[in-house]
Amino acid sequence: MGNIFEDTAVAFALKSDTELERAYFLFKMIANEPLVRIGTAVTNFALKVHLPVEGLIRATVFDHFCGGVNEQDCLTVVDTMFTKGVSAVLDFSVEGKEEEKQFEAATQMILKTITFGKEKLAIPFAVFKPTGIGRFILFEKISAGQKLTETELEEWKKVEARFELICKTAFDANVSLLIDAEESWMQKAADDLILDMMRKYNKYKAIIFNTLQMYRWDRLDYLKKIHNIAIQDGFFIGIKLVRGAYLEKENNRAIEFGYPSPICINKEVTDQNYDTAASYLLDNSATLSVFFGTHNEESILIVLDLMKKKGISVSNSKVWFGQLYGMSDHISYNLAAHGYNVAKYLPFGPVKDVMPYLIRRAEENTSVAGQTSRELKLLKTERSRRKA
Numbered sequence: 329m330g331n332i333f334e335d336t337a338v339a340f341a342l343k344s345d346t347e348l349e350r351a352y353f354l355f356k357m358i359a360n361e362p363l364v365r366i367g368t369a370v371t372n373f374a375l376k377v378h379l380p381v382e383g384l385i386r387a388t389v390f391d392h393f394c395g396g397v398n399e400q401d402c403l404t405v406v407d408t409m410f411t412k413g414v415s416a417v418l419d420f421s422v423e424g425k426e427e428e429k430q431f432e433a434a435t436q437m438i439l440k441t442i443t444f445g446k447e448k449l450a451i452p453f454a455v456f457k458p459t460g461i462g463r464f465i466l467f468e469k470i471s472a473g474q475k476l477t478e479t480e481l482e483e484w485k486k487v488e489a490r491f492e493l494i495c496k497t498a499f500d501a502n503v504s505l506l507i508d509a510e511e512s513w514m515q516k517a518a519d520d521l522i523l524d525m526m527r528k529y530n531k532y533k534a535i536i537f538n539t540l541q542m543y544r545w546d547r548l549d550y551l552k553k554i555h556n557i558a559i560q561d562g563f564f565i566g567i568k569l570v571r572g573a574y575l576e577k578e579n580n581r582a583i584e585f586g587y588p589s590p591i592c593i594n595k596e597v598t599d600q601n602y603d604t605a606a607s608y609l610l611d612n613s614a615t616l617s618v619f620f621g622t623h624n625e626e627s628i629l630i631v632l633d634l635m636k637k638k639g640i641s642v643s644n645s646k647v648w649f650g651q652l653y654g655m656s657d658h659i660s661y662n663l664a665a666h667g668y669n670v671a672k673y674l675p676f677g678p679v680k681d682v683m684p685y686l687i688r689r690a691e692e693n694t695s696v697a698g699q700t701s702r703e704l705k706l707l708k709t710e711r712s713r714r715k716a
């Protein structure tokens with residue numbers, strides 16, 4: 329199969345010449361590691377002491393990687409992307425909160441995004457992070473099999489109630505729900521809760537999707553395990569398949585506490601693991617639905633090839649592809665142009681609160697080999713094409 333991702337006219341059709349230049353300038357900056365490091369420190373400091381830098385952040389990284397400061401703000405981007413067949417997943421990207429009041433507010437925001445999904449064809453999924461609606465330490469203690477104190481138990485009941493409310497609302501609205509995966513030492517508590525939700529709300533089709541990070545060597549077995557449970561108990565499984573975003577943190581913690589790292593020994597093994605899981609999911613599409621969350625062209629080409637061989641139509645509603653807004657447009661828009669189901673994560677939230685997300689994107693684009701140079705090469709090609 330030829331590479332469908334090289335058509336830059338399709339990839340950047342929605343970008344004006346000015347936006348194209350801004351993207352080029354931005355990725356040029358991001359490619360510079362010391363600059364990202366210094367820029368991050370300066371920006372964090374400036375925000376902390378309330379220097380008026382929000383305007384600058386908005387005009388540069390924020391508008392490139394985010395849909396807006398609130399959900400309403402995102403609708404212009406949502407509608408524009410949809411003119412090219414690319415859907416949106418509104419991602420309330422406020423992180424690191426620790427108070428009940430904030431968890432309640434996040435829950436209300438997630439419910440709102442589900443309502444948006446109910447009303448708009450262009451928003452087929454909602455998304456949330458487990459630790460966005462409950463304290464990390466609770467997930468960690470339960471995952472480690474530790475006993476919670478009385479107060480913690482009360483708190484956990486509220487977390488369970490929030491999970492239930494969000495999942496039930498998604499079910500009632502018929503909007504699929506992606507639940508992000510986080511650090512391995514909190515994940516078991518989330519996995520168990522999510523499996524319960526799937527048993528309850530995936531009776532007719534996959535509405536609730538858990539995320540599997542294939543840089544973990546144990547996830548393929550976990551997939552097979554829950555698949556067997558689903559077959560036995562008569563429900564469907566939804567999976568968002570990613571490689572995993574916490575590589576360094578995982579390896580560092582394993583070294584610090586002296587346990588075997590849960591991460592595959594190298595990138596090649598992660599890649600193989602991802603592709604094997606992809607094949608397993610497509611082989612069992614009668615009971616499994618999948619959302620491929622990746623910017624890896626090779627993996628996606630393998631998936632497209634497998635779909636063809638297995639006779640799965642390009643627009644089959646059980647197979648979706650997703651990239652992050654502001655990244656890999658050449659993948660998203662070319663896939664959509666060929667009729668595949670595509671949805672981009674569209675982060676939103678107040679500038680200050682979205683900073684950790686933006687910093688991760690900048691660092692990821694600095695450190696992930698080839699990613700930034702690929703973006704730059706494509707932008708350059710499109711520039712020349714427009715000038716010719």
Ligand SMILES: Cc1cc2nc3c(=O)[nH]c(=O)nc-3n(C[C@H](O)[C@H](O)[C@H](O)COP(=O)(O)OP(=O)(O)OC[C@H]3O[C@@H](n4cnc5c(N)ncnc54)[C@H](O)[C@@H]3O)c2cc1C
Pocket residue numbers: 507508509510539541543570571572573574575591592593594595598620621622623624650651652673696
């Ligand atoms: C729509 C979407 C949703 C996402 N949701 C989540 C989520 O819920 N949870 C989450 O953790 N991440 C999530 N991610 C991020 C994802 O896990 C990856 O970090 C990111 O997409 C880069 O991986 P890739 O497959 O796109 O590309 P690649 O560039 O092919 O892969 C890079 C990834 O390979 C792995 N890797 C790199 N070096 C090594 C090594 N030495 N040994 C082992 N593995 C290695 C790491 O996972 C690294 O991130 C999401 C990404 C997208 C696009």
